[in-house]
Amino acid sequence: MTLSRLSDNHKRKFDDNGVDNILHKMKRHEVDADHHTSPSQQPFNPWRSDENSAPNRSLSEECSSSSSSSSSTESSTRSESTRLQLFVRMMSGGKTIVIQADKNDTVETLQSRIEVKTKIPVNEQRLIYKGKQLQDERSLSYYSIEQDSSLHLVGRMRSTEHPVACQVVDDIMYIVSRIHRGENNLPPLPRGMSISEKLASFFSMIPVENDENNSTDKSTETYLKIFTNSSVPAALVMLYTSRLETNKSCGENSIKIFLNSCLALPDNQQSCCLPVVLEFCRLLRRVCPHDKLYGSCRNTLGSLLETVQELVDKSESGFTRLHYRLLTVGEEIFPCLSELADLMDQQLVDDNLGPSLYDVQKFSSFWRPLKYAIDFQLSSLIPIALPLRSTVLEAEVGRVRQIFGRLLTTMNICMLRIESSLGGRGVANTEAMALKWGQYLAVLKIVSSMSELYQGGKEQVASLINSRKVPFCALILKFVKRGDDHGWISEYKEATTFECRRHLAMMLFPDPKEDYEEMHEMLIDRSDLLKESFQYIAKASPGGLHGGLFMEFKNEEATGPGVLREWFYLVCQEIFNPGRTLFLRSTDDFRRFSPNTASKVDPLHLDYFKFTGRVIALALMHNVQVGVLFDRVFYQQLTNQTISLEDIKDTDRIMYNSCKQILEMDPVFFDSNAGLGLTFVLETEELGKRETKELKKDGKYTAVNSENREEYVKLLINKRFVASISELVKKFSEGFFDILSVPVRSFFLHLHLEDFDGMLRGGENQISVDDWKAHTEYNGFKETDRQIDWFWKILRKMTEEERRSVLFFWTSNKFIPVEGFRGLSSKLYIYRLHEPNDRLPTSHTCFYRLCLPKYPTMGLMEQRLRFIAQDHVSSSFGKW
Known part of the structure; x- marks a missing residue:
């Protein structure tokens, strides 16, 4: 149901202080059939007439009628008797009951008598007289109710959910109606009868405890439907657009209270507020799109979308309720996205202050769910070739494409601006870069995300970045900080320098502390360096190591960073000493190492691999070059990449040459020699013991031929270089992760093997x-x-x-x-x-x-x- 539609089937007219102008801007639509409610279930609306009463009147007419009726009552000559007989028609079932009352009775007293006869609780009763709801605290004489008058009971029955919340919402509508009519001659409202107090009361009723069945989430949704079905958003917006400053202020404060109350709800319940806040945005956009209140409402919507999207990102695929909400709002948030795009584009071109962090974040908060909705509905068409046909999102997709193209052009201008500022100094002068350019990377990230939707989009962004490598790298070195999410930059790795890639990877580590009280202290005996280092590092909690290390050798005075650098070098020399059996040297490059399957001779070998992961990560965190390198196969497994034949070239040259020969041999010759007598097995020798391992089921009975030789080579490589050390790699990764605290793959995503070499060992050239x-x-x-x-x-x-x-x-x-x-x-x-x-x-x-x-x-x-x-x-x- 579109929330700009009001809760009854009749078109209502707002009339007073310019409200007619609002009417022309707020297009009325009929309510969806599946949302129709019976008169007895419809919430009270002060601008709605009952189906059996006179046609709808404007508020000014209703107010005038009320005044005339009151005046007539005061001047008429009537019987001195105050006793009344009233006919109360129950709209549910059409039954009519007779109630005896007194003119001086309050409406609440009358309702008590009705309760005795009907068993309908007072708080569930709604009495209508001449199209107006009677308020509990008023007397019957106040409404000029005469002998034998007919009243309509349209109260919610026992099946109605949350009757107290319905009463609060009706109270809000009554207060708005009273304020709008300007009934200054009436007694003041009782304590607790202000809109702000009623809104606070309404939100206090919403349960905040959640359970496994999302019942609280559904309950919140029900409460907010009561709020919207009673047309409260339209009423508050009407109040805000009043020419009277007091009414305008009241409407503004009320809307702000509602928005803030939505943000105060628990994250899992904020999604229920999306339809209502969307309704406020629609209404305010039509009547005052340039007011600060509309901006506040739009920003609140952005914050809600951001929270909900985070829940979707964290949830599993079965979390469909939030998915559905994001999908249904996808088409409706484009106006907000377009407005923020205009603002951001203007700020980028102007360059006086640059785009603000807040505006960029809000743009992103609208873009992410809109992209989600497009991805969800058009996944089979992505990347999209425009124009589309027969899709509800065609217009939005086309307009987003225009925003993408405009931002791409603007960012090219911005990058040229930086390039001109740096001159021939390149990234060496990043300290002189203006802070106003600090959001350029965030904008490029959004542009990159938009490009994923369209055919050729990625290539356009890559072309821009590759042609502006110097400013791109300068932005990375200047503005990428710890805690930022810059994984998207890895897609443009070829446009970056080693310094940039190293910087991106290093920002994933915690910042070592300089406060000695937070450091992990170690006192190591040089004569038992590896064993004691293992005890200090392996037994420590990851959090304890994040604070940094304070290192001291026994019986030596030296302390501080220099001693720590020395310890890193010495302990790595011990760990990677081939005599320790933990790692093997590469046959072609003695600087490179890979895990040794024979390490299992030490019962603690898995613990030592986790310890090694921690030591290497700590050395990187402290920016210490330890002088060891990993071979390509080991590195590829840390990055979750498939090991190919070319990857094993430097690790095992003999096996590489053999496999190469098998694959390149003439098929006829290969088959005529019965596949050289090969079967799907791998023969290994470890610690003097020979062993034959099958590469697949019944491998020793399966001959290798020209048709299955590629499969044989792949299985051989996997068995020899992946499966044999997978547990060792896993333990190393666990230790590395303990220090990094983000997935290990995120770290290596930014790097080439040569980059990792440089971080571990330093420059390869001789010292100058x-x-x-x-x-x-x-x-x-x-x-x-x-x-x-x-x-x-x-x-x-x-x-x-x-x-x-x-x-x-x-x-x-x-x-x-x-x-x-x-x-x-x-x-x-x-x-x-x-x-x-x-x-x-x-x-x-x-x-x-x-x-x-x-x-x-x-x-x-x-x-x-x-x-x-x-x-x-x-x-x-x-x-x-």
């Missing part, structure tokens, strides 16, 4: 002494001092491994980031050490400080530097 020198500053020395000149000359003479050892001694980093020394968290410093000139250097690894004595000769300096460059010496010299 020139880059090192460019990012080093001095304290106690000058750049022109001979000791500084000697230092850099000695570094140039060292081997790559010796340089890394000096760097490790200096910073606890053996590997530098992909972008070089500028990627470190700080510049490096050389301090003069005021100690005897033959002393060894010292370092403060936390602050990247190397302390050198003022050596008298280059030979002495080289001797001391080569000493600390030894692997067993470069550790544990750092101080806090």
Whole structure:
């Protein structure tokens, strides 16, 4: 039922203070047949006449009639007797009863007498006289009820739901009618008879406890139907459009109270408010589309849609009630979407302030359910080729396509604006970017979502982003923060740089705390590094590790970030040591590792894989390069990707070549040699024990031929590289997830394997002494001092491994980031050490400080530097 339709079958006329103008803007429609109610069940409406009474009158006519009747009553000469005999016709069944009363009796007294005869409770009775409902507190003389008058009892019977709520709604309509007529000469309303109080009373009746059968949800829906079927929204809007400021203010406050009350309901019940708030939006849009009240109503509708959509997203497929509500409002929210699109487009073009976060969020809150409705009804046609034929959503789909095209064009202008601002500096100057551009990514996200509906839409967005890579990357680096949902950017991964992809992945980790009280403290003995590290990390709660780590080695003074970086490097060297049997080195690249199926010799091997997942995730969170790489097969499984033949090339070159040969061999030759004698089995050797495993049922009896060889290779790869280590990968992922706290796939979605390599190990190029020198500053020395000149000359003479050892001694980093020394968290410093000139250097690894004595000769300096460059010496010299 469309909620702009009023609850009776008659067209009603609003007349007073310009309400006739409202009438022309509010088109009346007949009520749907399945929503018709009998007169005895219809809620009271002050602008509706009973079917047996005179035709409908305007409010001004009704008010005039009432005044005339009262005046006539006061001037007429009547019998002094106040006793009355009244005929009360019951609209249900047509029965008429006779009731004795007195003119001074109240309506409530009369209702009590009716209750005695009919057993209908007072609170369920509605008495109508001359087309007007009688109010409980009024006397019969007030309504000029004469001897032998006929009254109509149209009260709800015992089967009526929520009679008290019906009474409250009728009270609201009575109050609105009284305010609208301006009956200032009447006594003041009793306490509790204001619209705001009645609205509060109405919402207080709605139950908030939910149960498994959604009965509370249905009850809320029933309450709100009472509200709309009594035409309260139309009445309050009419009051708001009054020329009298007091009436207008009353109407505005009442509507705001209703909207706020809807938002205060529990999330699962807010969906029931959608039809009513939609009705308010329709009415206000017709009479005052530019008023702030309409904007507030539209924003409330957006908030409700956002809440309901979140419930739909979290629910399972069987949660059809919310699905239905979103579907039914889909076609009706387009006007709101169009208005916000106009506003947002204007803000984007203007560029004075840029689009506001609030407006973009509201646009999104309308777009998501509208897209849901289109997806639901036109799923078989998506992506859509316009024009459509024979669909109720054709107009909306076409208009959304226009909004999409307009926003796409506008965003191209915006990206050009950023590109011009950055000039030739690219993303290196993102700090200078204006904050007013902060919502551009959110708008692009909406545009990308819209493009999914239309043929060629995705390609248009990709073309825009690929042609504007520099501003796109600048937006990512500047404005993507923790907690944001930017998974959509992975669809345009090729338009991003390594720095962008790493930034997107890193924003999925919690921010390490600097408050020592929140850190997880560890005191590790170097001689038992792996076992004690396992105890501290594996036994900790994930939340305890999110606060960061405070690391200290036993019997050493050094503490702080430098010691933590050293611990990460050393513990990873232990974990990935092939002698531990946890991981295997790749045969072609000793830097790469994959899980070792032989690890099961250790009964705690699964716990150690979960521990390893935590350690790797923690190292990434703390931005420490640990110097190990994963092979492609291991990485592919972490990302839930299928393992292909090309993926195993670097992991097992022998099997790769064999499978390649099988697939490329001439079919006739292959079959003539009986498939080389192959069957669907895999022979393995583990810890000296040979074993034959079938690739499928009866595999050892199934010969491989030219027709099934592709199946054989796929099953072989799956058995050898997937099934054999799936449990180990699962445990690693569990540990990784403990730190990440979002699905592991979300992290890897943004990355290539090469990106993950860079995050784990750093740059692959040899250390550049020139880059090192460019990012080093001095304290106690000058750049022109001979000791500084000697230092850099000695570094140039060292081997790559010796340089890394000096760097490790200096910073606890053996590997530098992909972008070089500028990627470190700080510049490096050389301090003069005021100690005897033959002393060894010292370092403060936390602050990247190397302390050198003022050596008298280059030979002495080289001797001391080569000493600390030894692997067993470069550790544990750092101080806090």
